[in-house]
Amino acid sequence: xxxxxxxxxxxxxxxxxxxxxxxxxxxxxxxxxxxxxxxxxxxxxxxxxxxxxxxxxxxxxxxxxxxxxxxxxxxxxxxxxxxxxxxxxxxxxxxxxxxxxxxxxxxxxxxxxxxxxxxxxxxxxxxxxxxxxxxxxxxxxxxxxxxxxxxxxxxxxxxxxxxxxxxxxxxxxxxxxxxxxxxxxxxxxxxxxxxxxxxxxxxxxxxxxxxxxxxxxxxxxxxxxxxxxxxxxxxxxxxxxxxxxxxxxxxxxxxxxxxxxxxxxxxxxxxxxxxxxxxxxxxxxxxxxxxxxxxxxxxxxxxxxxxxxxxxxxxxxxxxxxxxxxxxxxxxxxxxxxx
Amino acid sequence: xxxxxxxxxxxxxxxxxxxxxxxxxxxxxxxxxxxxxxxxxxxxxxxxxxxxxxxxxxxxxxxxxxxxxxxxxxxxxxxxxxxxxxxxxxxxxxxxxxxxxxxxxxxxxxxxxxxxxxxxxxxxxxxxxxxxxxxxxxxxxxxxxxxxxxxxxxxxxxxxxxxxxxxxxxxxxxxxxxxxxxxxxxxxxxxxxxxxxxxxxxxxxxxxxxxxxxxxxxxxxxxxxxxxxxxxxxxxxxxxxxxxxxxxxxxxxxxxxxxxxxxxxxxxxxxxxxxxxxxxxxxxxxxxxxxxxxxxxxxxxxxxxxxxxxxxxx
Numbered sequence: 001x002x003x004x005x006x007x008x009x010x011x012x013x014x015x016x017x018x019x020x021x022x023x024x025x026x027x028x029x030x031x032x033x034x035x036x037x038x039x040x041x042x043x044x045x046x047x048x049x050x051x052x053x054x055x056x057x058x059x060x061x062x063x064x065x066x067x068x069x070x071x072x073x074x075x076x077x078x079x080x081x082x083x084x085x086x087x088x089x090x091x092x093x094x095x096x097x098x099x100x101x102x103x104x105x106x107x108x109x110x111x112x113x114x115x116x117x118x119x120x121x122x123x124x125x126x127x128x129x130x131x132x133x134x135x136x137x138x139x140x141x142x143x144x145x146x147x148x149x150x151x152x153x154x155x156x157x158x159x160x161x162x163x164x165x166x167x168x169x170x171x172x173x174x175x176x177x178x179x180x181x182x183x184x185x186x187x188x189x190x191x192x193x194x195x196x197x198x199x200x201x202x203x204x205x206x207x208x209x210x211x212x213x214x215x216x217x218x219x220x221x222x223x224x225x226x227x228x229x230x231x232x233x234x235x236x237x238x239x240x241x242x243x244x245x246x247x248x249x250x251x252x253x254x255x256x257x258x259x260x261x262x263x264x265x266x267x268x269x270x271x272x273x274x275x276x277x278x279x280x281x282x283x284x285x286x287x288x289x290x291x292x293x294x295x296x297x298x299x300x301x302x303x304x305x306x307x308x309x310x311x312x313x314x315x316x317x318x319x320x321x322x323x324x325x326x327x328x329x330x331x332x333x334x335x336x337x338x339x
Numbered sequence: 340x341x342x343x344x345x346x347x348x349x350x351x352x353x354x355x356x357x358x359x360x361x362x363x364x365x366x367x368x369x370x371x372x373x374x375x376x377x378x379x380x381x382x383x384x385x386x387x388x389x390x391x392x393x394x395x396x397x398x399x400x401x402x403x404x405x406x407x408x409x410x411x412x413x414x415x416x417x418x419x420x421x422x423x424x425x426x427x428x429x430x431x432x433x434x435x436x437x438x439x440x441x442x443x444x445x446x447x448x449x450x451x452x453x454x455x456x457x458x459x460x461x462x463x464x465x466x467x468x469x470x471x472x473x474x475x476x477x478x479x480x481x482x483x484x485x486x487x488x489x490x491x492x493x494x495x496x497x498x499x500x501x502x503x504x505x506x507x508x509x510x511x512x513x514x515x516x517x518x519x520x521x522x523x524x525x526x527x528x529x530x531x532x533x534x535x536x537x538x539x540x541x542x543x544x545x546x547x548x549x550x551x552x553x554x555x556x557x558x559x560x561x562x563x564x565x566x567x568x569x570x571x572x573x574x575x576x577x578x579x580x581x582x583x584x585x586x587x588x589x590x591x592x593x594x595x596x597x598x599x600x601x602x603x604x605x606x607x608x609x610x611x612x613x614x615x616x617x618x619x620x621x622x623x624x625x626x627x628x629x630x631x632x633x634x635x636x637x638x639x640x641x642x643x644x645x646x647x648x649x650x651x652x653x
Contacts, residue, residue, distance in 0.1 A: 179357035182634045186592035187610075187626060191361075194614050194622045195368040271482045275596050278484050279611050298488060298600075305492050312485030320480045 069332035076328025079321035086318060090137035099128035101135040101288040110304045123293075123307050124300055125286075133314055135288040140315070143204050143289075144270035148262050150208035151269075155215025156258070160246055162216065163223025173220075177213040185210050189272060193281045200289070203282035207272045211265060218261055222254040256333040264326035267319035274315050290315050343645065347638055358630050359411070363404050366623045376617060377420055411627070417620030421613070426624035429609060434628075436506055437605035439517075440597070441590050443525035448532035448590075449583050453576075455533070456540025460575075461567050463545060472541070475534035483593040487527045487600035494523060504602035524601040528593050532586040539582040543575035577648045584640025588633060 070076055089096055098117070105126035113121040113129075120129040162173035180188060192206035226232060227250065235245050270290075276282035277291025285292055290311045297307030374390045375382065382390075391397050395406050410416070416427040455475070459468040495503030502508065502520050547553065548571050556566050595607030602608070606625055613621035 175353065175357065178354050179361055182354055182358045183626075183630045184588040184591040184633055186595050187629055187633075190595070190610060190614065191365050191622075191626045194619070194626075195365040198614065267480070274482065275484055278596065279599055280615055281611070294485065294488075301488060301492055302496055305488075308485070308488050309492075312482060312488065315482050316480060316485065319482070320477065323476065323480055 066329075066332045070328055073328040073331065075324045076332075079324035079328070083318065083321045083325065086137055087141060089134055090141055093134045093138055097128075097131035097134045099131040101127060101132040102286060103127060110300065112304070113306050120310055121304070121306055123296065123304070127286075129293070129307055129310060132288040132293055133290070133310060136290045136293055136311070137314065139200070139283060139287065139289040140270050140274060140291070141318070143200070143207075143273045144266040144318075147204050147208045147211060147269040147273070148266050150204075151211030151265075152215050152258065152262055154208075154212045156219050156251070156254075158212065158216040159219025159254075160223060160250065163220040164227060164242065164246055164250065170220075173216065177216055180210075180213045186272065186275065189276060190279075190281065193276065198281045198284065200277075200283040200287065203273055203276045206276070207269050210272070211269065214265070215258065215261065218257050219254050222257060223250055226250050226253055260326055260330040260333065263322055263329055267322035267326075271315060271319055340645070344642060347641065351634065351638060354634060355631060358634065359408055359627060360404065362623055362627045362630070363407060365626075366619055367400065367403075369619055373619060376619075416624040416627075419613075419618055419621040421616040421618040421621065426621050429621065430606065430624055430628050433604060433606050433609050436603060437591075437594060437598075437607065440521065440524055440528065440603060440605060441587070441594055443521055444528035444532065444590050444594075445583070445586065447525055447529040448536055448586060451529070452533040452536025453540050453579065455537040456544065456579075457567070457572060459537065459541040460544035460548070460571075468541075471537060475537045478530045478534035479538075481530060483527060483531065484596045484600050486530060487524070487597050490523050490527055491600070506604055524597050524603055527600075528590060528597050531593065532583075532589060535586065536579060536582055540575065540579050543578045544571050547571050547575045577644070580647055581640070581644050584637065584644065587636050587640070591629065591633060 098119075105122070108118070108122050108126035109124055111118050111122040111126075113119065115121055118128050118130065120133065123129055123132070158173050158177075162170040183191065188210050189203070189206040192209055193202055196202035196205065232245060232249060235249060273282055274289070274291030274294065277284075277289055278295040280295070283289040283292050285296060294308045294311040294315075297304065297309075297311060301308055372387075373394065374387050374396060378386055378390060395403055398406065414427060416425065416430070418424070419426050419429055422429055455471050459471045462468050491503040494501045501523050503523065506517055506520050508516055508520075553566060553570055556570050561570070594605065595610065597603065598605045598607035599611060606629055610622060610625040610629075613619075613625060
């Protein structure tokens with residue numbers, strides 16, 4: 001047996017010095033591999049009775065590693081930049097939009113794109129389409145993110161309780177989730193809107209509720225696989241409270257799948273919210289929201305197809321970018337999954 | 340197997356019970372007094388009291404539920420305020436159109452999805468594979484109502500090849516006419532599922548291809564074609580069946596949107612108009628009906644999956 005390896009302790013890996021590696025990239029890859037191999041052991045060690053400081057160091061380096069792997073995924077990086085641009089433009093809408101999105105100018109109705117002063121043309125009421133799309137991004141993106149956060153919050157709580165306490169709590173939660181899952185997703189949203197009445201806020205509440213089972217299931221599954229692991233048993237043997245075990249050990253270990261799921265889900269929430277507006281059940285005209293703009297434009301599809309096409313294009317681009325970013329994050333957070 | 344089917348059917352009862360309670364409660368939350376909606380603002384207090392008593396609105400809530408669910412089993416699903424017809428009649432009239440569109444989309448998605456997946460898997464990393472996988476990601480992300488509009492615009496309005504709305508041309512009842520009207524909505528609806536099925540077929544087939552029995556077949560000198568279609572494809576279809584089944588819910592959801600885009604006379608557009616007209620008995624009935632169909636189909640898919648995969652024992 002190689003003498004050097006005997007000296008190394010259990011769980012430690014031989015490092016390839018950067019100068020020995022052919023390229024820096026190779027060295028990084030080698031480093032990644034070592035870390036992936038060591039990750040499990042590290043997680044178990046740091047989640048045991050190690051001092052707090054050790055946990056913090058590990059947390060930081062995990063995120064740094066993820067970010068470094070993500071940076072190599074060109075598609076994910078491009079998507080992230082594009083999404084950032086959408087967010088910045090939406091946030092600065094009053095500064096960037098060339099016109100007010102609600103000002104009706106009847107003399108300027110249905111001007112085609114590239115009309116001077118109206119890059120994307122005007123709609124049936126002479127409102128500037130570009131400005132409406134920019135303001136629309138504010139509502140659509142906010143709805144998507146907010147709906148995911150609300151669904152996530154409830155999903156995490158339900159999933160943690162069901163997974164950790166099992167028994168009656170789990171049976172009741174699973175029954176509730178099964179009932180919610182018995183509806184095709186938009187049907188459930190429609191049912192909730194039927195009760196609350198059409199509108200932007202109610203549509204957001206509806207899609208949040210629709211999203212809950214998805215997160216609850218992910219978290220529950222993670223908790224199930226974690227709760228019998230040795231480091232949790234050790235913590236329990238040391239007399240840690242349920243609250244401490246759940247918040248300090250189980251929850252942090254659920255984070256990766258949740259981040260990936262949430263990233264992908266923001267896009268679907270935006271589509272669902274726009275779809276509900278399209279049906280007349282979400283945001284109502286004249287609100288500048290992508291679904292409303294698309295639905296308004298549908299009546300003028302023959303003469304002015306650009307209104308609906310551009311609004312749909314915005315939704316499509318954001319969803320596509322979120323998918324690329326979500327896939328990139330999944331690979332970056334857990335390189336073992338990459339096929 | 341029979342025992343398994345029985346067990347699954349029994350498991351269905353609490354879920355359907357939960358669904359019915361949820362639908363009932365949701366409609367209880369709706370603002371506005373159903374009696375007032377039915378009679379209009381000019382109704383007198385006595386008239387309102389009479390109709391409330393007739394509708395059972397003066398009973399405790401659990402009695403109202405029992406009354407409602409008993410009526411459902413008797414075939415009395417309430418009376419649509421807007422259409423002035425029994426709700427169940429309306430649902431059954433429209434159910435055919437919804438199922439026709441869903442089934443057509445399901446067939447298109449499965450046939451083309453599996454085909455694309457096989458082409459991708461047998462030529463991994465080729466141009467065709469890359470193209471197909473990129474296209475499937477794009478297809479997966481296309482909002483269905485937007486895609487519907489684009490196809491309407493292109494094939495209907497610009498090229499004038501296909502009708503863009505309704506299920507029949509006015510006054511025509513021929514099957515060919517309906518099929519022509521079906522093409523655009525069915526393809527639009529199918530795209531996202533097609534993409535998912537293509538990806539699943541590809542990865543499943545690639546996984547099977549790595550297994551020992553494929554290597555054995557190669558060693559025996561079985562032709563490439565026979566390995567791909569007789570050995571690999573058949574064995575990779577098992578997970579594909581589950582995915583195809585799981586698409587049913589997505590198709591029903593997309594359907595609600597597309598029925599509005601293409602003015603298709605199905606349950607989705609019925610439900611949406613029910614909400615906009617505040618026709619709650621109609622909304623309640625339609626939601627209960629679609630959810631029940633969905634639960635039953637999901638069960639059917641699970642059973643089919645069990646029947647196809649001999650490795651699953653009960």
